[in-house]
Amino acid sequence: MQAFTGQELSSKKVSYLKYIYMRGDLVKTTEIAARFDVAPSTVTKALGEIAKAGYIEHTPYHGVKLTPLGTEYARFLVRRHRIVALVLSHFGLTPEEACSEAEKIEQSFSKDLVDRICRSLGHPIMSVCGEIEHDHGCCSAGGHPV
Template sequence: MTPNREDYLKLILELGGDQKKVSNKKIVAGLSISGASVSEMINKLVKEGLVEHSPYQGVQLTAAGLEKASTLVRKHRLWEVFLVDHLGYSWNEVHDEAEVLEHVTSSQMEQRLDAYLSHPTFCPHGGMIPQQGQTVHEKGRETLVNYPEGSTIRIARVLDEKELLDYLMDLTIDIHDVYTIKAIAAYEGPITLQNDQKEVSISYKAASTIFVDLL
């Protein structure tokens, strides 16, 4: 699937691009596409006034970009909650469905869905669901790769990305899990996590998209 402009806006937001610059490299990793395609789309988004781009630093959403991304993210995440809580989906299965649904959801349906779900504030991946008309502000968090061995962390939010979520399901890593960082391999090697129940090794790439709270 070729990601469209809205996927870019959402990903930039998910990577913290409402408050700081997000590198092209992170966008390439998040969408699993070539650097050239990312550059091309970023140029379009800059022309449309949805992002600002600084060479070598990356992109940040403008107010208009943030507003557009927030509406989509809200619809997307409300559907995720619905699919997981009411239709028995697991968190790695909801992305594609929510991706389709978000584009055909009117603002009235969005309001009804929100009320039906009793106004949830987080999606199954730990992402914030803004109120209607509000913008998304994810809590500023570092990713798993930013903490030293011995740190105790809680998995607080992960990117809503199928490949990543499948991988985490295989490792039986779940949102809100608490682990101690037992070992960090050199040269961006795997990171070993441990708690009472298990010990798991997670790739550096995946760890760099997992946002954690330090306990």
């Protein structure tokens, strides 16, 4: 498995990548632009950069698709999001609040930090906005023994 840090992509690119992952298969520029309320040209430029980084395959005029690396990375991004949302829910935020607040702060959580929180929580399988997948060595590897 890759050694992600969680800081490979900027905040907006992470949002786009997660969206592409959730939508699955081929995703169109216009759809992403509509979802994030930005101009299509803004999305085109970002997609080009995400593609250059190897996370998606961009077929001009046709759409984007995750690469295997992108899929693996997106899985981490979603896990990070859900772990952070779960943590916030412990402070009394409703599932909706926890999810939207997580969206704002998750960007700065490193993979190592997420893994430690995950371990400390006993590798929960459910968050407030979906299941938490613990594939491979993910958060059980490294650091303190489980």
